[in-house]
Amino acid sequence: MTGTRQLTAQGLERKQQLFDAAAQLFAEQGYAQTRVVDIVDAAGVAKGLFYWYFENKEALFRELAADIRHKLRRTQRRAIDRNAPALAQIAQGTVASVRFMSEHASFFSLLEVEGRNVADALRRGTEQHLQDVKALIVAGQEDGSVTTDDDADLLALAVVGAVGQFSHFHRTGRVDLSLDELANYVARLVVRILTADEQVARQSIKQALRPPRR
Amino acid sequence: MTGTRQLTAQGLERKQQLFDAAAQLFAEQGYAQTRVVDIVDAAGVAKGLFYWYFENKEALFRELAADIRHKLRRTQRRAIDRNAPALAQIAQGTVASVRFMSEHASFFSLLEVEGRNVADALRRGTEQHLQDVKALIVAGQEDGSVTTDDDADLLALAVVGAVGQFSHFHRTGRVDLSLDELANYVARLVVRILTADEQVARQSIKQALRPPRR
């Protein structure tokens, strides 16, 4: 994979084959556990060919991550009704995200499971999501549907965190809800976080944090 | 490290040295990136000695994980006033957990970053925490301090998830709150999740999930 090279139709197809094979294998057994040989074997070609289409194993992974990131973003955009109130948009985005992550579960579990180099691929993925949500929260705070007691950044983290966390729990089999139920539950949770009555919360916390008697 | 062997005082000390060196290196650069050579170098001993005290690299890691798990559990127990209402106990536990994870940030980031074999060390760690929290939530629902009648399992996941997620965000520099502020915020969030007014949430979500007009 040196410099610029013109891929023919055949070339593109072959590249896609390798891409798909890699995606599946990574998902099944993890990045580190998948050897380049496995990928080319699965695609039924020789090892050297891998390096004709990809700089190396890591570069392939980056492409994969970028690809899924774009798909997620597109899904989110499509799910959102831009005329709805901010809070509603957040809920819609939440549902779509949970669904998407569940459908691409194998890939997201992959992200969680890998090393440093890969970890920032994950971060970059969240970064965008985070900003989108924050913007909606700010809008919600302005139109009064979202609590103003907390910083929009923190609330955005809570929302994105909830989505990611529950997707994770679902993936790892710790929630046995159906996909729809899950997505709904998370959306409800998120809305609750964003709209909750501060009175109740504040009072509880005050009592809760009274120093324990030893 | 074959069978049973009697460690002298000197032996125990040496083992601890290796243990500590490993903990630090793992934290700094990750498990896979840390070679056994690095560990023994840091401890100033020869490579072979490592295998006198530990079966292998992975076994050392398991010991490390078990160790931190116990410490976390102990910390949580100490922070909790067992006479307080359940909700208060949850809040106290939350604060303690966030603090602890922040103080041992390097180790927890380690857990996140590693592969399959290691991932279940993490799961086992959460499992216990999860059960404790669930028990408290059930108690809270009975004594009326937890006002949501959502499934206790789901709520427990939300609570534990929030703690883990925000500790993660803190670690990775996405929250620049002080430790105290962070712990407090998370506790508040948790309380809010457990006490929020269902009416408001349910209504919002209903509106929110109305299908978008295209």
Next chain:
DNA sequence: GGGAATATTGACCCACGGGTCAAGGCGAGG
């Protein structure tokens, strides 16, 4: 049909790092 670009092959290279081992030191008890 010929030459240039693209596509494909599989044997080979080699760094890396976990784990082994035979040999020797050292301290306590008999």
Next chain:
DNA sequence: CCTCGCCTTGACCCGTGGGTCAATATTCCC
């Protein structure tokens, strides 16, 4: 002072797996 079991050493072994390369096939286009 000798022996036995803990302790320590560092050279060595070896599987693993990413990456290279020179040779060959195929396709494309003038």
